[in-house]
Amino acid sequence: MTTVYSAPRVTDDHRRELLYHGAVCVYPATDASLALTEFARELIAEAFGPLDPQTAQHELPVRRMVEILAALKPRFIHHERSKQLVAAVMKSHGCDENTYFDVPRLRTSTSDGYLTTGIAYAFHAHRDTWYSAPFCQINWWLPIFPVTERNAMCFHPRYVDRPVRNSSDRYDYDEWNRTSRFEAASHIGTDTRVQPRIVDEAADLEPTVTVLPEQGGLMMFSGNQLHSSLPNDSGVTRFSIDFRTVHLGDVTAVRGARNLDSACTGTNLRDFLHPSTLAPIPDDVASNYQRAVGAVPPTSEHAVR
Template identity: 30%
Template sequence: MTALYELATPLPEAERNARLYRGELIIFRGFDSVAQLTDQLRAHCTSHLGNDPTCAHQSMSSTEIEQAAEALRAAVRKDSDAALTWRQVLSAINTDLDETYGDGIVTRVQPPSSGVQGGRIEPLRAHRDTWGSNLPAQINWWAPIYDTTPERTLALFPGLFTRIVENDSAEWNFQDMVQAHRTKSTRSYPLLPTATNRPSWDDALVVSLLPGDLLCFSGAHLHASVPNTTSLTRLSFEARTVNRSDMAAGLGAPNVDGSAPFITSQIFRHLKNGQKLGEIARR
């Protein structure tokens, strides 16, 4: 069974990454910089979704929520103060920023499932991020902006970390996805490869965190959104990072079932100077 650790102190990055590549899950708890970032993101949420963003679905249509969620994502991505705080978060838990590349902070808005439809506000189906990126050294970070419950959070399937899961990564093309996104056709092209047979929820580890907590796990971990059956909208943020030295040394989680044709290292940029980790390349 995969170990889940809760830490209130920094962990040497080499040790942390090695543990994540083995499939361990780590929650960092009690770091002031995470709380500061959460406050900054809450300000963005209220600006776009009203004074109580967890109830936005009560006064907004699904189309309005989707538009507001897109505007929220764009505003957070442009927020240099939030980006600075994110770097401070990583430094506080002992990350070498000189070796770290990332894709920036991404906010997620998931209203209750009753009748709300939309490409980016629907629950994410089970997937490994590495099915799309082909980067074994990729690490995922996830945290709630407001309270979560087991019915409104993230789930991982740790028992499937090294087991083959049937998926559509061989047919998924990153360049086609980007083109579809540019032409606003994402409904007709999936944002990422997913499992073709949904795993049993009996195998899921539901991670219900408090604002200020920060979960990190390998991009190779199978994970999914828990379908929101509550009366509140879920708001969370996530990010992905890659350690350049680990990537160069061939370190990372095992690839047991990913078959996407491209390595998408160009989506990761150096956290300090913005340089790309690499260019898109065929496997």
């Protein structure tokens, strides 16, 4: 079952436990989250010039849109200001110095199938843990412009604690970094990169739960939560930010959501940064976690092997 909590007044430790068990926490906009989304809006406005970025898809050829996003997204992701603002958002929500973050991603979901591959990949139902995310990963998601039930994302609560047969055994994080991570802009029309997905023809993804934070608000959920992009038929491009966090205590204790069906290899833990120093998680911590998790198989045989 997926329970949605509205701004729960709990400690970060308690909140992480709720999230590991399938909860979703949604929060109204704060000064810190608005600062992050406003910075993104500034960069987006610069990139699109006189065009309204939400409707620019109706005026630009697809390849021109790809060119704009291919320059805009890395600029936001790697900007020092982006990292500072993410750290401020984390602090405003009670995270301590043991909470590490991955750089924030600027996401786009275009309307009516205009661009759904590569740089604007439309995510099918998946768990981030199929992509070598640690089971203690928490996802943070913020809309930059208002979202609706026609262009946001959704959860599939039937599989909060139920495995589903998938192709995660084909995914290795080191191989992804070597061959696919920086190729997004070259995939127009089709996307041939390895993307773990459900392969169970009997899988039933209904009902779904859609959460709509206000502009600048945010929601948190476990990286082990099954989620997907809604088919966007709203007529506008959705712009959002997401970033991920892990708590060092949970990493070292190998604490987090239960591995239901993930069989991928590698770990993205080395991508996570300290909120103040920006130093990455120590390599020995990541290696120890990877060995410990590798010794614990999924709780079912639903991951394809």
